[in-house]
Amino acid sequence: MTAQLPDACDGYAEPLALPADITAVIRSQDDVDCYAVELSTGGVIEVSATAITMGVDVDVEVTDEQGNTVVQQASDGDEHFGGAVDPGQYVIVVRGYGPVTGDYALVLDGETDVPGTIDEAVAIGAGEQLGGIQYEGDVDTYRLAVPQNHVLELTLTSSTGQDLDLYLIDEDDNVLHAANSQAVVEEIVTVVGAARDLFVEVRGYNAVDNYTLTVVLYED
Numbered sequence: 426m427t428a429q430l431p432d433a434c435d436g437y438a439e440p441l442a443l444p445a446d447i448t449a450v451i452r453s454q455d456d457v458d459c460y461a462v463e464l465s466t467g468g469v470i471e472v473s474a475t476a477i478t479m480g481v482d483v484d485v486e487v488t489d490e491q492g493n494t495v496v497q498q499a500s501d502g503d504e505h506f507g508g509a510v511d512p513g514q515y516v517i518v519v520r521g522y523g524p525v526t527g528d529y530a531l532v533l534d535g536e537t538d539v540p541g542t543i544d545e546a547v548a549i550g551a552g553e554q555l556g557g558i559q560y561e562g563d564v565d566t567y568r569l570a571v572p573q574n575h576v577l578e579l580t581l582t583s584s585t586g587q588d589l590d591l592y593l594i595d596e597d598d599n600v601l602h603a604a605n606s607q608a609v610v611e612e613i614v615t616v617v618g619a620a621r622d623l624f625v626e627v628r629g630y631n632a633v634d635n636y637t638l639t640v641v642l643y644e645d
Contacts, residue, residue: 435457461515469556480523482523484520553640560633563633573620580638581636584637590628
């Protein structure tokens with residue numbers, strides 16, 4: 426592997442092919458496990474670290490070929506996150522946190538660019554979705570099942586202040602709402618009466634950047 430390893434890896438990262446689903450052990454409070462993966466095309470890398478032994482708490486970091494942190498999460502409990510990345514080699518660093526030792530499950534996946542049509546849209550739910558507009562004219566499309574009589578709030582935040590636009594579309598590809606100002610954060614809030622599938626599009630307006638799409642659903 427040619428990627429620069431973080432110092433915590435002590436010169437070694439176990440190579441894994443994506444997708445990967447493994448079980449490993451945190452043996453001490455300062456134990457660190459490192460895994461090396463490679464993405465041949467740009468897209469999204471997804472990481473899930475879940476405690477098997479009750480009380481085990483792990484923190485997870487993803488670094489690139491230069492050793493820079495791409496995305497990380499350090500919460501009290503299981504870690505589930507993803508981030509848009511370029512092609513290349515990446516290191517997944519899993520650190521034990523707290524006094525409890527034991528087993529954890531690590532699931533890794535790497536997806537290519539999010540499709541741009543409603544027929545191939547990626548299904549998402551409430552919460553945060555990390556993605557990236559990778560080239561001028563790129564469009565990411567997500568499918569969202571909205572329950573009856575719910576308020577839907579969508580927030581799109583550019584990672585570096587670029588001009589990204591947000592659209593809410595129906596199953597016939599009609600634009601229901603558009604947030605396409607020059608703001609760094611774009612928002613759509615609407616009330617959905619009948620339960621239905623809606624589609625969220627993220628578009629770059631002469632911009633290439635990573636983004637966070639936040640979906641909030643609550644009863645009207």
